[in-house]
Amino acid sequence: MRLLVISLLALLAFPATALRAEGPEGLERLIAAWLESPHGNYNSPSFTYWNEQGQVPESCAMCHSETGFLDFLGVGGSTVGVVDHPGTINTVIGCASCHTAEAHALDAVTFPSGVEVAGLGSSATCMVCHQGRQSSDHVEARVAGKAEDEVSADLAFVNIHYAASAATMLGAEARPGYQYAGRSYAGRFMHVPGADTCVACHEPHSTQVESDGCLACHRGVESLRDIRSQHQDFAGTGDRSGGIHAEIVALHGQLLDAIRLYAAEVAGTPIAYVGRFPYFFADPTGTGTLPTELATRDNRYQNWTPRLLKAAYNYQVVAKDPGGYVHNPRYMLQILHDSLENLAEAVTLDISRIRRP
Ligand code: HEC
Ligand code: HEC
Numbered sequence: 001m002r003l004l005v006i007s008l009l010a011l012l013a014f015p016a017t018a019l020r021a022e023g024p025e026g027l028e029r030l031i032a033a034w035l036e037s038p039h040g041n042y043n044s045p046s047f048t049y050w051n052e053q054g055q056v057p058e059s060c061a062m063c064h065s066e067t068g069f070l071d072f073l074g075v076g077g078s079t080v081g082v083v084d085h086p087g088t089i090n091t092v093i094g095c096a097s098c099h100t101a102e103a104h105a106l107d108a109v110t111f112p113s114g115v116e117v118a119g120l121g122s123s124a125t126c127m128v129c130h131q132g133r134q135s136s137d138h139v140e141a142r143v144a145g146k147a148e149d150e151v152s153a154d155l156a157f158v159n160i161h162y163a164a165s166a167a168t169m170l171g172a173e174a175r176p177g178y179q180y181a182g183r184s185y186a187g188r189f190m191h192v193p194g195a196d197t198c199v200a201c202h203e204p205h206s207t208q209v210e211s212d213g214c215l216a217c218h219r220g221v222e223s224l225r226d227i228r229s230q231h232q233d234f235a236g237t238g239d240r241s242g243g244i245h246a247e248i249v250a251l252h253g254q255l256l257d258a259i260r261l262y263a264a265e266v267a268g269t270p271i272a273y274v275g276r277f278p279y280f281f282a283d284p285t286g287t288g289t290l291p292t293e294l295a296t297r298d299n300r301y302q303n304w305t306p307r308l309l310k311a312a313y314n315y316q317v318v319a320k321d322p323g324g325y326v327h328n329p330r331y332m333l334q335i336l337h338d339s340l341e342n343l344a345e346a347v348t349l350d351i352s353r354i355r356r357p
């Protein structure tokens, strides 16, 4: 509660425009919504992970500590665009994170690929923290000069990190997925005016999406995941009855099977994916389902070849944005398709029925 009071004091220093029209009741509702949101969750690992260390390291603080974010924005005179000091533990994404003059003025964001995207308006703050930490360019740099199918001891898994929804939405403009040479990729998903920015869909305080507005256009579906406007059979299953989400999920499943086949046959050690750090593990059982005691750092997968790393990277990009089907369905389908197609150059896979949007 103490931290909230500090944040509210900072709020009083807002440019007045931020406090338009809302009466005291509106403000109360807004604060309640924020307190229940993931950004206001003091118990989340996102804000408590560093408590034993006592401070949030510079490389993590921008997104995991309000003081780190303010440091990044240059509030109080620090250098803009860099985090110079460790962040304070246990500070959530409070009112002051998004409501300083610096945050209100922010309009352009630089992504991990080095690309700067401008004209972001009130979604710019979202894009700073939801941009991920790696890009196609990072993967390319790691594998450069190495033979596609040779295991290399100096390769390690490259992890996009969590909830990189902003990078997903921008697609080829930001390059969050590994983009294979000679292919073109979908850029920003423009969707429709009124549902084309972070804060047009997500109420910024609760972070929730109001689905009634969506269903006014997307009629005849029960849940957002049933929405579909592209009707090709992308995953080649013969079943087109589900939403675009189902196509992505089906291709994602096929990609994991292909990664496992390639790891066993070409890289020489079976691989398993487990939804926790460091995600890809050596799999002595060869079944793909790893006993928990083997999902350890010591047992992390180490037989990486360039081809395997690219496909595994893309598998994780899709896994870590469960909203990818809304944020940029074409881009997600494209990187899955191309990963499968690339693995099929080295192992026997039937990819004759999958389609690329
Ligand atoms: C560009 C922003 C950004 C940076 C930099 C960043 N993270 Fe994160 N991280 C996130 C976001 C966003 C989430 C929340 C994902 C969610 O819960 O939806 C997250 C989640 C986490 C979680 C919580 C996972 C869970 O189980 O809920 C941990 C732990 C974490 N990050 C560790 C780190 C570490 C360690 C660093 C620094 C080496 C770091 N992060 C740097 C954006 C970032
Ligand atoms: C993650 C960023 C973020 C956080 C955290 C945040 N806000 Fe906001 N807030 C926004 C954005 C973005 C808008 C403008 C929405 C728009 O453009 O439609 C906004 C708008 C407002 C408004 C104007 C509302 C209206 O409907 O006109 C008030 C008041 C406000 N915020 C107060 C707060 C308070 C109080 C807190 C802390 C409890 C807070 N905000 C936390 C991003 C944030």
Ligand code: HEC
Residues within 6 Å of the ligand: 037, 038, 039, 040, 041, 044, 045, 046, 047, 062, 063, 064, 065, 069, 093, 097, 098, 123, 125, 126, 127, 128, 129, 130, 163, 198, 199, 202, 203, 204, 207, 208
């Ligand atoms: C300073 C960094 C930061 C900013 C700015 C920020 N976020 Fe977040 N966001 C996070 C972190 C960290 C989490 C995870 C919080 C947790 O684990 O409780 C998160 C969680 C979320 C979630 C829930 C994800 C899930 O796993 O369910 C949504 C949705 C979200 N943010 C949307 C937004 C939007 C929209 C904006 C802009 C208005 C925004 N965020 C601005 C860091 C940020």
Ligand code: HEC
Residues within 6 Å of the ligand: 123, 126, 127, 130, 162, 163, 165, 166, 167, 169, 191, 195, 196, 197, 198, 199, 200, 201, 202, 209, 224, 225, 320, 321, 322, 323, 326, 327
């Ligand atoms: C067209 C509306 C729309 C736009 C635009 C949009 N989102 Fe989302 N977002 C959603 C929906 C709907 C979900 C929930 C999807 C689901 O779980 O089925 C979601 C999920 C998320 C999540 C949670 C993913 C997770 O890890 O569970 C985050 C974080 C997020 N969005 C952030 C953003 C950010 C940041 C932006 C702007 C770059 C953005 N969104 C733009 C509709 C949208």
Ligand code: HEC
Residues within 6 Å of the ligand: 191, 192, 195, 201, 209, 210, 211, 213, 214, 215, 216, 217, 218, 224, 227, 228, 229, 230, 231, 244, 325, 326, 329, 330
């Ligand atoms: C004004 C009408 C309208 C509204 C409101 C709207 N959409 Fe859409 N949506 C569309 C149109 C048109 C497309 C096709 C766009 C394209 O393919 O470029 C689309 C495409 C989509 C797709 C991709 C479907 C596919 O097969 O690729 C998803 C998912 C989606 N919308 C989700 C949402 C969500 C979630 C919301 C609410 C936050 C929403 N839409 C609000 C009109 C709308």
